[in-house]
Amino acid sequence: QKEVEQNSGPLSVPEGAIASLNCTYSDRGSQSFFWYRQYSGKSPELIMFIYSNGDKEDGRFTAQLNKASQYVSLLIRDSQPSDSATYLCAVKAGGSYIPTFGRGTSLIVHP
Amino acid sequence: GAVVSQHPSRVICKSGTSVKIECRSLDFQATTMFWYRQFPKQSLMLMATSNEGSKATYEQGVEKDKFLINHASLTLSTLTVTSAHPEDSSFYICSVMMGMNTEAFFGQGTRLTVV
Numbered sequence: 437q438k439e440v441e442q443n444s445g446p447l448s449v450p451e452g453a454i455a456s457l458n459c460t461y462s463d464r465g466s467q468s469f470f471w472y473r474q475y476s477g478k479s480p481e482l483i484m485f486i487y488s489n490g491d492k493e494d495g496r497f498t499a500q501l502n503k504a505s506q507y508v509s510l511l512i513r514d515s516q517p518s519d520s521a522t523y524l525c526a527v528k529a530g531g532s533y534i535p536t537f538g539r540g541t542s543l544i545v546h547p
Numbered sequence: 548g549a550v551v552s553q554h555p556s557r558v559i560c561k562s563g564t565s566v567k568i569e570c571r572s573l574d575f576q577a578t579t580m581f582w583y584r585q586f587p588k589q590s591l592m593l594m595a596t597s598n599e600g601s602k603a604t605y606e607q608g609v610e611k612d613k614f615l616i617n618h619a620s621l622t623l624s625t626l627t628v629t630s631a632h633p634e635d636s637s638f639y640i641c642s643v644m645m646g647m648n649t650e651a652f653f654g655q656g657t658r659l660t661v662v
Binding site for chain 1: 548588591644647651
């Protein structure tokens with residue numbers, strides 16, 4: 437069974453700090469990795485995706501992928517109170533439409 | 548990306564009644580749509596894959612006679628929760644994916660409360 441594990445948190449960081457969110461997955465055949473942000477009562481929205489080992493940066497967000505260790509992380513620099521949300525990690529196997537979602541990590545950025 | 552519209556956003560119904568939720572892909576012809584359910588503090592759980600013009604594929608443990616899915620066109624899929632009970636209260640979300648390795652685009656979600 438494919439599993440995606442995330443620490444449920446909450447992770448609490450002060451405004452302006454770096455928030456680090458981690459995700460591990462069990463299926464070595466996974467090829468596509470996604471980070472979604474979900475505000476309370478809302479549906480998820482895509483933050484970033486990554487396919488290759490290494491880092492991928494987009495504004496204040498950096499996704500990091502290490503396929504050998506089977507983990508993917510999301511760094512949020514200069515965290516803002518508006519970043520407070522639940523962050524879902526999603527993983528897809530090669531050739532699959534259907535992602536497997538983690539339970540999400542709740543992030544709280546306090547002023 | 549795809550724009551997905553889901554309706555209604557909230558619904559309260561009495562136990563034993565049925566509720567229909569619509570999911571529309573506004574700018575992408577989706578042969579396949581996905582229905583998820585999310586309980587509080589839990590992950591998104593795939594309920595079923597909706598296939599245009601054919602029967603939906605249900606995940607293990609999901610009752611197909613209770614959660615009726617109809618995908619009659621390339622832009623519309625509906626989920627009907629039949630004979631709803633309080634334990635069916637949840638957040639239901641539909642999604643569209645434009646390709647194998649692309650991200651999921653979600654509708655706004657429907658908060659169902661069965662009283």
